[in-house]
Amino acid sequence: MQIQLEKTLDVEVVERHLAELWRQTSGGDLPDDEFAVLRARVANLLVYVAQESSLKEVNGIIAELTAMHPSRVLLLLGETEKRDHDIELAAETFCQTEKRSGAKRLCCEEITLRASGSFVSELPSAALPLLVPDLTTFLWWRAPLAAANVNPDKVFAALLQASDRLVVDSAEFVDPFADLRALTKLFTDQDYAHVGISDLNWARLTSWRALLAGFYDVPAYQPLLDSVDEVRIDYLAPEKLGMNAGGTTARAAVAPQAVLIAGWLASRLGWNLANDQSGASPADETLILNFSITNRVRATEDSSTNPIENQGSGPTVREGAAARTITLEFHRVEHPEGKPGRLVQVELHSKSASPASFAVARSTDNLHLIAEARVKKDVHRGRVMPVRNRSAAQLLGREMEILCNDRIYQEAIAVGAGLIH
Numbered sequence: 001m002q003i004q005l006e007k008t009l010d011v012e013v014v015e016r017h018l019a020e021l022w023r024q025t026s027g028g029d030l031p032d033d034e035f036a037v038l039r040a041r042v043a044n045l046l047v048y049v050a051q052e053s054s055l056k057e058v059n060g061i062i063a064e065l066t067a068m069h070p071s072r073v074l075l076l077l078g079e080t081e082k083r084d085h086d087i088e089l090a091a092e093t094f095c096q097t098e099k100r101s102g103a104k105r106l107c108c109e110e111i112t113l114r115a116s117g118s119f120v121s122e123l124p125s126a127a128l129p130l131l132v133p134d135l136t137t138f139l140w141w142r143a144p145l146a147a148a149n150v151n152p153d154k155v156f157a158a159l160l161q162a163s164d165r166l167v168v169d170s171a172e173f174v175d176p177f178a179d180l181r182a183l184t185k186l187f188t189d190q191d192y193a194h195v196g197i198s199d200l201n202w203a204r205l206t207s208w209r210a211l212l213a214g215f216y217d218v219p220a221y222q223p224l225l226d227s228v229d230e231v232r233i234d235y236l237a238p239e240k241l242g243m244n245a246g247g248t249t250a251r252a253a254v255a256p257q258a259v260l261i262a263g264w265l266a267s268r269l270g271w272n273l274a275n276d277q278s279g280a281s282p283a284d285e286t287l288i289l290n291f292s293i294t295n296r297v298r299a300t301e302d303s304s305t306n307p308i309e310n311q312g313s314g315p316t317v318r319e320g321a322a323a324r325t326i327t328l329e330f331h332r333v334e335h336p337e338g339k340p341g342r343l344v345q346v347e348l349h350s351k352s353a354s355p356a357s358f359a360v361a362r363s364t365d366n367l368h369l370i371a372e373a374r375v376k377k378d379v380h381r382g383r384v385m386p387v388r389n390r391s392a393a394q395l396l397g398r399e400m401e402i403l404c405n406d407r408i409y410q411e412a413i414a415v416g417a418g419l420i421h
Helices: 011-025 052-068 117-130 145-150 155-161 176-188 200-204 206-215 219-225 256-269 392-399 407-417
Strands: 002-004 043-049 071-079 085-097 104-116 137-142 165-168 196-199 230-235 286-292 325-332 343-350 356-362 368-375 378-386
Touching (some): 011 117, 043 052, 043 155, 085 117, 137 155, 145 176, 176 407, 196 407, 206 368, 206 378, 219 343, 219 356, 256 325
Antiparallel strands (some): 368 378
């Protein structure tokens, strides 16, 4: 059920309209238990979108999300490129129903605020007073981050300052490297030290990281992994391009998932990006970068024996592994029924006296991830994990259960954002 609110930014008036909406949703003043509903709010969720075409998708996600995390949702539509139009407000209820009877039992609310042109700058001042006090506030930002950081209207800054956690999806970045660099800066900005940062695209890589880390748990593989000198990352092209922070069409770039997995490997294993890069442009189908390992760190007794899973202050590399140059290759490939921007394969090669390769790849039917090690002519099939195509609502719901920062993710994007300038 939705109602259009009168043209006012008075909080008391808005709350009065919401109370009336809830009375209508619950079936009026009837005392029958059949009409009893529970109004639940465990968090505030601010959602910012920059295009009206995104509203239908976002509303579908919110309807699914609120079954797991009933919240007061404030959906902000800010279309800066359109002519000036003052803020409009509408309120809507989302109700979960019993499958058998269809009776409404659990409901939450969404308030939509629309503005365009110069009035977009007023959205924070209209939305923030509507937050429910003493509840955790999440900001799901669905617009370019690089543009937000230079926006003179300071919409992003105002919303972030009032939030406890920022959630983004780097799979949607139209200019990945600019947006990843902007995200990296947020980790070091003291104005937002209180804000945790999540990336739905990082959560999609959990199985990939687990399978790759699993190779380091096999004692026989460790000397070979210490001599890896070539890494190949295959990925599908991002779905579409958009406008970058400079207002021009963003170039075809390496998919953010490929950048994140490369940053994770480099940060965990102590790789240093070489200064003299002679690789191709990120617009090409193949991009080659060179890394080196110069610092050797003795593993401490309380560190994980698996260097790629080390949770300490930095990467741990077993003493005795030889310094070497590592070539990292990004390849844009095709894969049947694969989703745009997703990883297809990550392969680590050793060309030493005992040639070996360690790969995690999608199956041909795109239903499983398969880990496989090849040592000389022997092939060792490792773990097989189902591809978990979690919905955006499921991923967002998991992130709403976390408040602290993921330091490993922070280090991964810091490296990844510096790969290409």
